Amino acid sequence: MRHLLLALPFALLPVIAHAAEHHHHDHHDHHDEHASLGSHEHGVAQLDAALEGTVLEIELRSPAINLLGFEHAANSAEDKRKVADARAQLEQPGRLFGLSAEAGCKLDEARLESPLFAGKGHEHEHEHEHEHEQHDAGTHSDVHAHYRYDCSTPDALTGLDLRALFEAFPGTEKIQAQVIGPNGQQGKLLRAKQAQITF
Numbered sequence: 763m764r765h766l767l768l769a770l771p772f773a774l775l776p777v778i779a780h781a782a783e784h785h786h787h788d789h790h791d792h793h794d795e796h797a798s799l800g801s802h803e804h805g806v807a808q809l810d811a812a813l814e815g816t817v818l819e820i821e822l823r824s825p826a827i828n829l830l831g832f833e834h835a836a837n838s839a840e841d842k843r844k845v846a847d848a849r850a851q852l853e854q855p856g857r858l859f860g861l862s863a864e865a866g867c868k869l870d871e872a873r874l875e876s877p878l879f880a881g882k883g884h885e886h887e888h889e890h891e892h893e894h895e896q897h898d899a900g901t902h903s904d905v906h907a908h909y910r911y912d913c914s915t916p917d918a919l920t921g922l923d924l925r926a927l928f929e930a931f932p933g934t935e936k937i938q939a940q941v942i943g944p945n946g947q948q949g950k951l952l953r954a955k956q957a958q959i960t961f
Contacts, residue, residue, distance in 0.1 A: 790849075791824060802830065805935035809952075811922060813943040813961050818911040818919065820859060822852075826878055826903040828933040831904045836878060845878055850931050855909050858924025858930060866914030874903040896918075917944075921960035928954035 772789045776892055807824035826833045829848045836842045851858065852874055922941070928934055937952040943961025950959045 807937045809939045811941045820909045822907040829931045858927040865919035867911040871910040873908045924957040
């Protein structure tokens with residue numbers, strides 16, 4: 763299943779290339795550390811989703827500032843509270859992605875990774891070779907969330923509705939969503955007022 767998610771950015775590149783044109787760099791900088799479209803743009807997140815049979819996988823990658831309001835290590839009590847609040851919301855993905863109740867999707871696995879979540883333990887049990895390339899050790903930090911669902915009635919899952927995600931994290935202005943489903947693949951730039959994408 764992961765091969766579908768990993769293939770998404772390449773399969774949809776012609777569709778979404780225009781969104782990435784201004785991210786092209788001829789020199790090595792922190793943007794080169796990021797997967798997919800190679801961008802770390804404040805206000806912009808990337809979401810990949812693949813529905814294959816009864817299995818739905820969703821990956822969300824976002825600059826930490828979109829979710830927390832900052833990217834530095836959480837030193838103050840206020841910053842630590844913001845990290846805890848963001849984690850709590852990301853650990854309840856059902857409401858963030860607007861999954862249809864009729865689809866009967868049950869969360870099988872949830873994994874959160876970010877240097878700002880360091881020291882929390884269990885998120886790093888299943889590390890992938892690319893995860894340490896997701897963030898720069900300097901001033902830029904990303905949050906990478908991966909979810910796997912088993913859906914008893916996948917035909918009832920027509921798409922994702924990310925309105926609640928935009929509401930939960932108002933620092934997120936745009937989400938470049940890419941999906942593979944029974945009707946093929948597509949990419950769409952989502953905003954708070956246009957937050958749905960279909961499979």
